[in-house]
Amino acid sequence: MPLPIFFAAPHRVMFLAGTVQALATMAFWSFEMGGRYAGLWTVPSWPLLALFPPSVLHALLISCGVLPLFIFGFILTAGPRWQGAGELSPRDFLPAFFLLASGWLLVWAALLLPRLLVAGLALAVGGWMAVALTLTRIARHRATDREHIAFVALAAWLGAAGLGAFGAFAAGGAPLWARLGTSLAVWGFLLPVFLTVAHRMLPFFTSSAVPGYVLRRPAWALRALLGLGLAHGMLTFLEQPQWLWLADLPAMFVAARLTSLWWSRAAMQNRMLAVLHLAFAWLGVAFALFALQSVVRGVLPGFLGQAPLHALTLGFFASMLLGMASRVTMGHSGRPVAADNAMWWAFCMMQAAAIMRVVSEWPALPGAYPLMWLSSALWLGAFAVWAGRFAPAFWRPRADGKPG
Numbered sequence: 001m002p003l004p005i006f007f008a009a010p011h012r013v014m015f016l017a018g019t020v021q022a023l024a025t026m027a028f029w030s031f032e033m034g035g036r037y038a039g040l041w042t043v044p045s046w047p048l049l050a051l052f053p054p055s056v057l058h059a060l061l062i063s064c065g066v067l068p069l070f071i072f073g074f075i076l077t078a079g080p081r082w083q084g085a086g087e088l089s090p091r092d093f094l095p096a097f098f099l100l101a102s103g104w105l106l107v108w109a110a111l112l113l114p115r116l117l118v119a120g121l122a123l124a125v126g127g128w129m130a131v132a133l134t135l136t137r138i139a140r141h142r143a144t145d146r147e148h149i150a151f152v153a154l155a156a157w158l159g160a161a162g163l164g165a166f167g168a169f170a171a172g173g174a175p176l177w178a179r180l181g182t183s184l185a186v187w188g189f190l191l192p193v194f195l196t197v198a199h200r201m202l203p204f205f206t207s208s209a210v211p212g213y214v215l216r217r218p219a220w221a222l223r224a225l226l227g228l229g230l231a232h233g234m235l236t237f238l239e240q241p242q243w244l245w246l247a248d249l250p251a252m253f254v255a256a257r258l259t260s261l262w263w264s265r266a267a268m269q270n271r272m273l274a275v276l277h278l279a280f281a282w283l284g285v286a287f288a289l290f291a292l293q294s295v296v297r298g299v300l301p302g303f304l305g306q307a308p309l310h311a312l313t314l315g316f317f318a319s320m321l322l323g324m325a326s327r328v329t330m331g332h333s334g335r336p337v338a339a340d341n342a343m344w345w346a347f348c349m350m351q352a353a354a355i356m357r358v359v360s361e362w363p364a365l366p367g368a369y370p371l372m373w374l375s376s377a378l379w380l381g382a383f384a385v386w387a388g389r390f391a392p393a394f395w396r397p398r399a400d401g402k403p404g
Contacts, residue, residue, distance in 0.1 A: 006395045008403065010093040011328050014073030016394040017101050018325075019387045021069055024108065025061045026383060030376040038369040048114045052170065056178045063185035064124070064163045065104055067317055070325050071193050072096070072131050077328060079149050082200070083141040092134055099127030121167040128163055132156035147219070151196045151226065159189030180237055187233025191312070192226050194320055195283075201324070202276050203262050209273060210266045218261070224254050232290070241294055248291035255284035271339035275323040275347050282315030282354070289358070300363075307361035314354035314379065322347050322386060333393040334400030342389035349382035 006012055032054060035043035049057065076093050080086060106120025135153040139146060162184030169177035199222045207215040228251040235244050259281050267273040289308035296303050322343070330337045339347075357375040360368045 002395065002397075005397055007090055007094060009332060010076035010088060010097075011073040011332055012394045013093070013097045014069050014076070015325060015329065016391060017097065017104075018066060018069030018073065019383070019391050019394075021061075021104060022066045022383050023380070023387060025066050026376060026380040029058055029061075030373065030380050033369070033373040033376050038373045040370075040373065046111045048111045048117065051114050052117065053178075056166075056169070056182075059178075059182045059185075060166050061107075062313065063182065063190060064159070064166065065107070067190055067321065068128070068159060069100065070321050071190075072100075074197070074324055074328055075135065075152055075193070076131065077332065078197075078201075079135060079138050079152065080141075082149055083138055083146070085138055085141040088134070093131075096127045096130035096134070099123050099130060101127075103127060117170045118167060121163065121170055125160060125163050125167060128156070128160040132160055148196050148200045151222075152193055155189045155192035155196070158184050158192075162188060176237075179239075183233040183237040186309075186313070187229050187236070190317055191229045194317055195222060195225050195229070197324065198276075198280055198320065199258075202280060205276065205327070206262065206264055206267050206273055209270055210264055213264055213266070216261055218258075221254050221258050225251055225258075228254070242297055244294035245291045248287045248294060252284055252287035252291055255287055259284055271344050272323070272327065272337060275326075275339060275343070276320065278347075278351070279316060279319035279323055282311055282319060286312035286316060303363060305361035307358045310354065310357040310361075314350070314357055314375075318379070319347065319350050319354065322350060322382075326386070326390060329390045329393050332398070333396070334398035334402060335393075340389070342385055346382045346386040346389075349378050349385065353378035353382060 006016070032043055034040040036054065072093075076088055080088055100123075103120045103122070103124030103126070106116045106123065110117035110120060132153065135149065135156050139149045139153040162181045165177045165181035165184060169175070169181065199217055203213075203215045203217055207213045228247045231247040232244055232251070235241070235247065259277075262280070263277060264273075267277060286308055289304055289311050293304045293308055326339065326343050327337055353375045356371055356378065360371040360375060362368075
């Protein structure tokens with residue numbers, strides 16, 4: 001691997017780290033799901049899991065270890081352009097990359113040596129804070145629109161706090177620290193970032209490819225969804241699920257409004273745009289499931305289980321990630337921006353994984369654990385297909401000979 005090329009741009013280092021982390025995380029979780037829950041084989045007794053619940057480790061790895069690396073690669077590439085601030089130099093992102101990579105390597109080693117977990121999370125928090133500082137600096141740059149990058153920078157700090165809360169739990173803190181970490185990571189960081197990026201980029205991408213498309217970015221809708229998402233996260237942390245519908249029901253209507261506002265029949269003829277629009281449509285579905293679960297909680301406790309959360313994380317987050325990461329990789333490797341068969345099949349597999357995971361929580365369905373395992377295997381397969389197609393671009397020179 002030619003290191004000067006690999007270290008030349010933030011999306012190269014962060015996307016490759018995210019790819020490796022995604023494949024490792026889902027391979028591990030699929031193996032654990034198949035053995036520990038579905039009973040398909042015997043799994044080893046990892047020393048860490050005697051101290052750190054598997055469900056919490058899964059939440060930690062996905063919400064703080066996989067998705068953020070892609071987010072950082074995207075926003076450190078696109079954010080300066082949003083503000084007209086110019087490209088970042090390697091010193092702006094490489095220290096954060098090395099801290100994050102070193103930290104997550106120690107977290108994996110902690111499966112066998114649990115005492116390494118706190119040190120690994122501390123390094124990862126340091127890398128995350130370095131990214132947040134860079135984003136804060138970018139957000140201060142004079143520009144016509146500073147709201148989007150300001151929301152992302154604030155979300156990055158909330159995400160760092162969430163990872164720190166996981167670290168407090170790993171150091172022996174009460175379970176509420178893990179609950180706080182999950183709430184901050186999902187509702188304080190992931191949802192705000194994915195919402196903000198979609199609000200800025202989805203109508204822009206569509207308008208650039210569809211003649212006559214009217215670009216609409218209603219600021220009220222973004223602010224409403226951000227506020228309602230934070231309210232959901234706070235109620236979840238406070239363990240008040242019976243009131244979640246107060247946030248989720250209006251959020252469902254706002255998300256549905258944006259979906260219909262941005263939808264274009266012509267855009268669906270373009271597979272790259274179709275990926276982004278279909279991914280965003282999951283947001284309204286997720287909020288609808290959350291609202292339904294909250295409303296019927298008194299009559300049907302436990303109804304839908306983790307289905308709403310996976311509609312959000314698998315349906316919206318992971319699907320949108322495939323589309324955005326593919327577009328950045330193609331555009332910044334000097335290749336035409338178009339969804340080829342590999343990307344399309346990876347996206348379709350991700351949709352199947354999301355639907356299967358949501359359906360597996362249906363209360364009358366027998367054999368839920370095997371279905372959950374199959375969903376995890378499809379998630380892994382989707383990312384493996386995507387990685388096989390796009391990962392080499394992270395260490396190869398641009399096809400058009402340009403730097404970066």
